[in-house]
Amino acid sequence: MRKWIKVAAAVLVVAAVAGCSKEDKNSKGLIGISMPSKTEARWVNDGNSIVDTLQKLGYSTDIQYAQYEVPTQLSQIENLLVKGVKGLIIGPIDGTTMTDVLKQAKAKGIKVISYDRLIRGSKDFDYYATFDNYQTGVLQGQSIVEALGLAQGKGPFNLEIFAGSTDDNNAHVVYAGVMAKLQPYIDSGKLVVRSGQVKLEQVATPNWDGALAQSRMDNILSAFYGNAHLDAVLAMNDQIAGGVVSSLRGVGYGQGGAAMPVVTGQDAEIPSVKAIMRGDQFSTVFKDTRALAQAASNMMDAALQGKPVAVNDTTSYDNGAMVVPTQLLTPVLVEKGSVQKALIDTGYYTADRLQ
Ligand code: BGC
Numbered sequence: 001m002r003k004w005i006k007v008a009a010a011v012l013v014v015a016a017v018a019g020c021s022k023e024d025k026n027s028k029g030l031i032g033i034s035m036p037s038k039t040e041a042r043w044v045n046d047g048n049s050i051v052d053t054l055q056k057l058g059y060s061t062d063i064q065y066a067q068y069e070v071p072t073q074l075s076q077i078e079n080l081l082v083k084g085v086k087g088l089i090i091g092p093i094d095g096t097t098m099t100d101v102l103k104q105a106k107a108k109g110i111k112v113i114s115y116d117r118l119i120r121g122s123k124d125f126d127y128y129a130t131f132d133n134y135q136t137g138v139l140q141g142q143s144i145v146e147a148l149g150l151a152q153g154k155g156p157f158n159l160e161i162f163a164g165s166t167d168d169n170n171a172h173v174v175y176a177g178v179m180a181k182l183q184p185y186i187d188s189g190k191l192v193v194r195s196g197q198v199k200l201e202q203v204a205t206p207n208w209d210g211a212l213a214q215s216r217m218d219n220i221l222s223a224f225y226g227n228a229h230l231d232a233v234l235a236m237n238d239q240i241a242g243g244v245v246s247s248l249r250g251v252g253y254g255q256g257g258a259a260m261p262v263v264t265g266q267d268a269e270i271p272s273v274k275a276i277m278r279g280d281q282f283s284t285v286f287k288d289t290r291a292l293a294q295a296a297s298n299m300m301d302a303a304l305q306g307k308p309v310a311v312n313d314t315t316s317y318d319n320g321a322m323v324v325p326t327q328l329l330t331p332v333l334v335e336k337g338s339v340q341k342a343l344i345d346t347g348y349y350t351a352d353r354l355q
Contacts, residue, residue, distance in 0.1 A: 027058060027059055027060040028057070028058040028059050028086075028301075028304070029059055029060070029085075029086035029087070029304065030059070030060045030061070030062060030083060030084060030085045030086060031054050031059045031060070031061050031062075031085060031086065031087045031088070031089065031300060032061075032062050032063075032064070032077070032080030032081075032083070032085035032087070032088045032089070033047060033050050033051065033054075033061060033062070033063040033064065033088075033089045033090075034063075034064050034066065034073055034076055034077050034080065034088065034089070034090045034091065034092075035047045035063065035064070035065050035066070035091050035115075036065075036066055036068060036073070036091050036092065036093045036117070037065060037066060037067050037068045037093070038065040038067065039067065039068065040208075040239060040267070040269070041267075041269050041270065042267045042269060042287075042289060043065070043091065044065075045289040045290075046091065046115070046116070046289045046292065046293055047063050047065065049289050049290045049292075049293030049294070050063070050089060050115075050293040050296060050297060051063055052293070053293050053294050053297035053298075054297045054300070054301075057297055057298075057301045059086075059087075059300075059301075062080060062083060062085070064076035064077075064079075064080065066093060068093055068207050069093070070093050070094050070097050073092070073093050073097075074097065074098075074100075074101055077090065077098075077101045077105075078101060078104070081101075081104055081105060081108065081110070085110060086110060086111065086304060087110060087111040087112070087113070087300045087303070087304055088105060088110055088111070088112045088113070089112075089113045089115050089296050089297075089300060090112065090113070090114060090115055090119065090125075091114075091115040091116050091117055092114070092117050092118075092119055093167070093168075093207075094167040094168075095114075095117055095118050095119050095120040095121075095167070095168065095169050095319070096120045096121050096167070098119045098122055098125075099121055099122045099124070102119070102122045102124035102125055103122075103124055105124065105125075106124035106125075111126050111300060111303040111304055112124070112125035112126055113125070113126060113127045113128070113129055113296050113299055113300055113303075114127070114128040114129070114130075114324065115129055115130075115292075115296050116129070116130050116131070116170070116292065117130070117168055117169060117170055118130070118169040118170070118317055118319055118324065119319060119324075120169060120319045120320055120321075121319065121320045121321050122319070122321055123321040123322040125324075126303055126309075126325075127299050127303065127309060127311065127324065127325050127326070127327070128317055128324040128325070128326040128327070129292060129295045129296040129299055129326070129327045129329075130170075130292070130326065130327075130328060130329070131287040131292065131328065131329045131330070131331045132328045132329065132330060132331060133170045133173035133174050133177070134173050134174070134176060134177040134180075134316075135177060135330065135331055136174050136177060136266060136285050136287070136331045137173070137174035137175060137176060137177020137178035137179075137180070137181075137236075138177040138178075138180060138181055139177075139285050139331060139332075139333040140174070140177070140178050140181075140234060140236070140264040140265075140266065140283070140285060141177065141178045141179070141180065141181025141182045141234065142181050142333070143262070143264050143282065143283040143333055143335070144159070144181075144182065144232045144234060144262050144264060145181055145182070145185070147232070147262040147282055147283075148231065148232060148262060150185050150190055150191070153190075154190075155185070155189075155190035155191065156189055156190050156191065156192050157190065157191055157192070157231035157232060158191075158192050158193075158194055158225070158228055158229065158230050158231045158232070159182070159186075159191045159192065159193055159230075159231065159232045159233070159234065160193060160194075160195060160197070160203075160217070160220055160230060160232075160233050160234070161178070161182075161193065161197070161198060161203040161233075161234045162203060162205055162213050162216070162217070162233060162234065162235045162236060162240045162244060163175050163178075163200055163203045163204050163205060163234075163236045164204065164205060164208045164236045164237060164240070165204060165205060165206050165207050165208050166200065166201065166204045166206075167206075168208070169319075171200070171204065171208075171236065172200065174236055174266075175200050175236075178234055178236070182234065186198065191232075194220075194224040194225065194228060195220045195223070195224050197220075205236070205240050208236070208237055208239050208240060209239065209243075210239040210240055210241075210242045210243035211243055212243070213235070213239070213240040213243035213244055213247075214243030214244065214246050214247045215243075215247075217233075217243065217244045217247035217248065218247050218250070221247065221248070221251050222251075229258065229259075230248070230253070230261045231261050231262065232261050232262040232263075233248075233261050233262070233263045233264070234264055235263050235264050235265055235281075236264075236266060237265060237266040237267055238265040238266060238267045238268070238269040238271070238272035238281075238284055239267075239269075240265070241263050241264065241265035241272055241275070241281050241284070242271055242272065242275070244263055245260075245263060245275060245280045245281060248260065248261065248263075249280070254279070254280060260279060260280055262282040262283075263280070263281045263282050263283075264281075264282060264283050264284070264285075265281055265283065265284035265285070266284060266285040266287070266331075267284065267285070267286075267287065268284045268285070268286040268287075268334055268342075268343055268348070269284075270349070270353060270354065272284050273334075273339060273343060273349070273354050274354060276334070276335065276336050276339065277336060277339065277354065279336075282335065283333055283334060283335045284333075284334050285331045285332065285333055285334070286331065286332045286333075286334045286342050286343060286348070287329070287331050287332075288329075288332075288346070288348060290348070291329055292329055295310070295327050295329060296327075298310065299311075299327060309325070310327055311325040311326055311327050312326070312327055312328055313325075313326040313327070313328045314326070316328075339354070
């Protein structure tokens with residue numbers, strides 16, 4: 001009887017696993033996609049585009065979102081291995097946590113692409129597809145330099161910096177690009193950081209969480225800006241920008257005589273694009289998720305078919321275990337005047353979604 005129960009349970013598990021997978025007998029194979037979270041629109045857009053492009057290339061897909069829980073992401077990937085995927089496209093929450101699961105993938109001969117965020121400390125994967133993160137930071141810094149007229153000698157201005165999550169390699173690379181533009185003005189005194197918080201560890205936002213950015217902004221405003229006006233906020237993505245703008249509005253910025261600071265962003269998420277149209281946020285960096293999904297899908301297809309895989313950077317992304325062959329895409333700065341051209345004319349959003 002016991003034995004029978006065990007067999008029945010095993011059959012049920014196999015059936016459940018098979019039931020979840022969207023393997024189609026005519027497909028070129030099943031590809032597993034692991035995205036960090038559904039809490040940000042950008043990863044949902046990425047996920048939808050990857051599924052779409054892989055299916056057009058003839059693959060079946062199984063997509064999982066981990067809601068910013070590392071153990072969830074690891075067990076989702078292990079499940080994908082059980083389901084017999086031929087390839088994995090992974091946007092890691094914490095790039096350093098993949099070593100064991102990737103060893104298993106490697107042993108099964110599975111092709112793995114690190115998506116948008118770099119997998120660190122492992123050589124058991126194949127390629128990296130991302131936007132040029134350093135350039136993203138340069139665009140954010142440059143947006144502040146230009147809006148304030150710093151290159152024309154204007155200033156001093158007050159600046160605060162809100163970076164991303166330090167467990168995400170991108171936060172480090174974007175920060176380097178940002179500081180390449182802003183550090184000279186901090187050094188010359190034309191940009192003043194009244195909180196004194198400049199180092200990445202001091203300005204980081206765990207999980208790029210807008211609510212955490214909001215409370216840090218609240219604290220900084222009450223401790224350092226009693227009588228002073230904050231002129232610019234380097235917000236490393238749109239989630240963070242949203243939290244910062246709520247905090248600023250809460251103490252009266254954007255109303256009466258208190259002009260909203262120049263607030264940057266990243267991802268061109270709809271609430272931020274609307275904030276740019278209203279004047280609450282100054283800029284964002286558009287990274288066309290359709291293009292990144294297409295690049296990663298093409299790389300996966302080529303790798304699985306034994307064809308040459310397109311990469312354009314074989315030196316920049318050293319993950320501590322290897323220099324990862326990378327395909328870098330170009331980010332685009334978007335301000336109020338370029339929303340139409342960058343986001344609507346390209347078909348990324350329809351005009352009505354931005355109203
Ligand atoms: C991505 C950004 C995103 C951030 C938070 C980064 O790794 O490159 O586009 O805003 O994660 O999800």
